[in-house]
Amino acid sequence: xxxxxxxxxxxxxxxxxxxxxxxxxxxxxxxxxxxxxxxxxxxxxxxxxxxxxxxxxxxxxxxxxxxxxxxxxxxxxxxxxxxxxxxxxxxxxxxxxxxxxxxxxxxxxxxxxxxxxxxxxxxxxxxxxxxxxxxxxxxxxxxxxxxxxxxxxxxxxxxxxxxxxxxxxxxxxxxxxxxxxxxxxxxxxxxxxxxxxxxxxxxxxxxxxxxxxxxxxxxxxxxxxxxxx
Numbered sequence: 001x002x003x004x005x006x007x008x009x010x011x012x013x014x015x016x017x018x019x020x021x022x023x024x025x026x027x028x029x030x031x032x033x034x035x036x037x038x039x040x041x042x043x044x045x046x047x048x049x050x051x052x053x054x055x056x057x058x059x060x061x062x063x064x065x066x067x068x069x070x071x072x073x074x075x076x077x078x079x080x081x082x083x084x085x086x087x088x089x090x091x092x093x094x095x096x097x098x099x100x101x102x103x104x105x106x107x108x109x110x111x112x113x114x115x116x117x118x119x120x121x122x123x124x125x126x127x128x129x130x131x132x133x134x135x136x137x138x139x140x141x142x143x144x145x146x147x148x149x150x151x152x153x154x155x156x157x158x159x160x161x162x163x164x165x166x167x168x169x170x171x172x173x174x175x176x177x178x179x180x181x182x183x184x185x186x187x188x189x190x191x192x193x194x195x196x197x198x199x200x201x202x203x204x205x206x207x208x209x210x211x212x213x214x215x216x217x218x219x220x221x222x223x224x225x226x227x228x229x
Contacts (some may be wrong), residue, residue, distance in 0.1 A: 001065040001143075003036035003085050006007060008024040008061060009073045010043060010052040018220055019073040026077040026228045034083045050158065054171045056137070057155040060148040073212040074137035076212045081209035084141050084194070091193035092188035093142050093150070093180065095135035098173075103198060107217075116174040119166055120224035124157060127182045135187070137173040138196040138212050146185075 009019040019040070031038050031164060041055055041063065048055065056063075069084055078174055086096040101110040110131055117129040142150075154175040161168065161175075166173050180185055180187065199211040202225045212217035 003034065003069075004039050004065045004067070005031060005036055005069045005071055006039045006041070006056065006063065006065060007071050007073050008041050008052065008055045010041075010048055010055065010149060010166050018223075019222070020121075020223050021225045022061040022226060022228075023073070025074050026079070026226075027075075029079060029229065030077045030081065033087055035078075036069070036078070036085065039063065039068075045157050050155075050179045051162075051171045053173075054158050056157075057151050057158060057172050057176065059142070059151045060144045061152055061155070064229065066144045068136070068144075071210075072212065072214065074216075074219050075138065075224065076204070076211045076226040076228050078204045078206075078209045078211075080179050080206050082169055088190065089142055089188050090143075092186045093147055093229055094188045094190055095137075096190050097132065097182060098134050098136040098194055099197075113174070114167055114169060116168045117178060119168065120157060120161070120174060123160060123164070123166065123177070127178055128140070130181070133181070133187065133189075134177050135189070135216070136195055136197070137170075137176050138189075138197075138211075138214055140176075149183060150176060150179050153183070199226075 007019060011018050019045060028040060053063050059065060066084060092135050099106050113134045157175040157179060158171055193208045196208045196210060197212050197214050204211060213223055
């Protein structure tokens with residue numbers, strides 16, 4: 001089965017993070033170690049038809065892949081990270097919880113989750129929101145044979161909300177979470193060392209595998225400084 005890392009990289013000066021050379025080098029090194037290829041979706045190869053962050057929900061329908069580690073572009077991978085294609089369960093969607101109490105905006109994040117979930121429920125029907133099971137879509141390990149319907153339905157949900165001008169802060173994340181819950185998708189929650197948000201230090205500790213600079217104002221300045229090997 002083909003193994004890939006998927007990164008959506010529609011760069012803009014202010015809105016979206018950049019897949020900077022340091023981040024790219026860490027990803028390419030991971031590809032070499034793990035025996036996978038990089039699928040990079042950008043202005044150079046794919047016309048932007050959705051909100052940039054939502055382009056990942058084209059996975060398995062318009063983006064051809066099989067076994068995929070989906071990563072946001074504002075990440076750096078530790079050279080000591082073990083192979084996720086081998087260590088995680090093969091019959092699950094592997095994810096990381098969206099926030100932990102160590103996050104400075106933990107309560108605000110949980111409030112946004114609830115608000116966005118309620119917007120989708122109003123349009124698409126009730127599905128139980130479980131705070132501990134809402135995951136961050138900046139790092140996901142998924143399979144075509146198991147999860148095509150998740151991404152297809154998430155795309156439909158996103159497009160439906162867009163036609164009604166119903167805005168979300170997380171245009172891909174909440175639809176994917178909602179649909180996965182609705183479909184009863186089997187989830188495996190990895191530790192947040194696989195999606196470590198608000199990383200404290202430029203030198204990556206051995207036990208933290210993926211730095212994710214989600215929402216961090218200085219991410220474009222900090223990412224090039226991360227020492228990952």
